[in-house]
Amino acid sequence: MPLPAEFRQGLRDIAPLALGVALYGLAFGLLAAQAGMDGLQTGIMGATVFTGSAQFVAVERLAAGATALTALVAGIALNLRMVLITASLRDVLAGQPFWKVALGVHLTTDESWALLHATRAAGRPAGYWYLVGAGFGVFAAWIAATVAGASFAHSIPEPRALGIDFAFAAAFIAILRGLWRGRRDAAPWLVAAATVVALRLGTTLEPSWALVAGGVLGAAVAAFGGRDV
Amino acid sequence: MSEVTLLIASLAAATLVIRLGGYYLGAALPQSGPIARGLKALPGTLITALVTLQLINGGVNEWIAGAAALAIAIATRSLPLTMLAGIVTIYALRNGF
Numbered sequence: 292m293p294l295p296a297e298f299r300q301g302l303r304d305i306a307p308l309a310l311g312v313a314l315y316g317l318a319f320g321l322l323a324a325q326a327g328m329d330g331l332q333t334g335i336m337g338a339t340v341f342t343g344s345a346q347f348v349a350v351e352r353l354a355a356g357a358t359a360l361t362a363l364v365a366g367i368a369l370n371l372r373m374v375l376i377t378a379s380l381r382d383v384l385a386g387q388p389f390w391k392v393a394l395g396v397h398l399t400t401d402e403s404w405a406l407l408h409a410t411r412a413a414g415r416p417a418g419y420w421y422l423v424g425a426g427f428g429v430f431a432a433w434i435a436a437t438v439a440g441a442s443f444a445h446s447i448p449e450p451r452a453l454g455i456d457f458a459f460a461a462a463f464i465a466i467l468r469g470l471w472r473g474r475r476d477a478a479p480w481l482v483a484a485a486t487v488v489a490l491r492l493g494t495t496l497e498p499s500w501a502l503v504a505g506g507v508l509g510a511a512v513a514a515f516g517g518r519d520v
Numbered sequence: 521m522s523e524v525t526l527l528i529a530s531l532a533a534a535t536l537v538i539r540l541g542g543y544y545l546g547a548a549l550p551q552s553g554p555i556a557r558g559l560k561a562l563p564g565t566l567i568t569a570l571v572t573l574q575l576i577n578g579g580v581n582e583w584i585a586g587a588a589a590l591a592i593a594i595a596t597r598s599l600p601l602t603m604l605a606g607i608v609t610i611y612a613l614r615n616g617f
Contacts, residue, residue: 339532378546454611461606509565514558
């Protein structure tokens, strides 16, 4: 069966982000090696868990000597925002059989999800196979890079020295530019940003909770302050 | 079973449940009205929160690089160019050019 055109389009569009994922993946591989994981374990974890930030935090806990249970709780806390991400995939996944829903949500990451919404905001077609194509690009980059990082831990430069850690902040700024729908987005986005600033500077709340609170409060402003369009 | 194997298996299962749960939760919610408007606004507010968090965790260098990336994003609407502008700026600032 030939791959749908949207799969290939998603794969092409995700390429610069997949490069960023690969560099981040090398860094994860280094950490996994420090936690005593080999290339095979790292690859299996990447393929089955497939969430960069949660894997990072869970394996960092393990490397710091925590039990598997503590590491699991940390990883779950970081992953809870995925509920919000897959909840906004209704348009793409509705009416699909279960295996396609499961495949779609498993391949969904911050990057492929944000790209999907930015592409749609630009008025270009982006449906199920676009999501899967973009997700597959991230998946392939993540597995290859994390396995390489864990296997060749000794000969890789520290990503922060190269400025690579900033690649995602820049990518999300570009995606925000694409998502901007005009002035009605101003208040929700401002509330989201202000919530994160207040919670991070004013409380000792975990960063991932500040993130979820910011996203939800901003969306609540859009929900109760706006009209249907 | 080793700690690593236990962690991989349990985190993989929990993550799939979270991902599927989010979708079915979103699908069960009403298709119009406040909840639908909120869900529609969620990508923008969540990414705004994410970028804000990344910038707070950084310092002046990150803020300048973020401003440079934003300027390029507004001017070009190009993902690769914006990423390039951000990385080049942060690299230059950190290495004292």
